[in-house]
């Protein structure tokens with residue numbers, strides 16, 4: 001081959017996703033595997049969303065609304081932010097990518113926590129960025145160390161709250177102090193993919209913080225609590241000039257019609273969303289107690305997953321995720337996320353969580 005990829009692409013590895021239809025894992029048929037590896041919600045979209053999507057299908061010969069007008073209007077009212085401060089993407093991952101392209105020149109300095117969402121490292125590689133990956137302290141962002149890593153030439157810092165994979169939640173006052181201290185020319189990306197699952201009394205809606213901090217972008221997604229991971233739609237809230245930069249960079253019609261309809265309809269049912277938040281909290285608390293009973297150390301999660309220590313079991317920690325899979329439960333090993341000795345498990349339905357607990361119990365001693 002005579003064509004050659006750029007040095008950045010040479011260093012990248014494809015994103016490793018979960019099981020595909022037809023794959024068999026450890027002798028278990030794929031349809032029998034309980035999927036607790038990708039932090040998805042265990043149920044699909046709300047019934048009203050399925051009805052709205054079905055009604056929209058006959059219009060798919062037309063391109064989508066380029067401005068996501070209906071979704072924008074609904075969100076702008078619900079969040080009490082101006083329509084111009086919203087941006088929409090093919091999942092919040094697309095917005096992360098567009099923001100890094102728009103605000104980090106090749107070789108620019110990027111700061112993010114470690115371990116955290118793997119995409120941050122991938123984006124930094126794509127930008128051929130100079131990286132400061134700041135280790136967590138007690139499984140939580142070390143905001144002091146992250147602040148120290150920032151210089152006036154840092155182009156972007158990412159904060160993941162709650163953090164993936166540890167689930168830990170940064171209290172708003174600490175986050176606000178971090179923002180106050182950050183250089184005004186550094187874009188601060190606050191990734192709240194799991195924000196809807198937070199039930200801490202300290203929780204604060206950060207949507208309107210962008211009025212006080214014009215260098216802040218808050219990212220959220222419909223992939224998690226709304227059960228729309230398969231559609232790919234996320235949004236960001238920022239100063240309108242930041243939103244305009246993303247608007248200039250994005251592809252036309254980057255959010256499909258079905259995704260727009262589904263996201264808009266999802267917003268019309270806050271009571272259903274609240275029920276999902278409560279289910280997650282109940283199961284998070286139950287799982288935490290049961291895991292404690294099995295002698296497992298866990299982090300203090302506010303997300304739809306728990307992060308647990310898998311050392312000192314009857315089998316080596318590295319083996320635990322594979323052995324769980326052979327018992328029909330797919331989880332995410334921390335050994336590949338820079339967290340040896342740990343594992344992340346999504347909170348599923350009551351039955352799915354029971355299957356996981358039973359499988360783990362069989363390896364506990």
Ligand SMILES: Cc1ncc(COP(=O)(O)O)c(C=O)c1O
Nearest residue numbers: 091092093117164193221223234
């Ligand atoms: C922290 C974090 N941010 C963003 C995303 C991506 O979400 P989306 O499906 O909206 O691209 C994920 C997905 O797992 C995530 O864990």
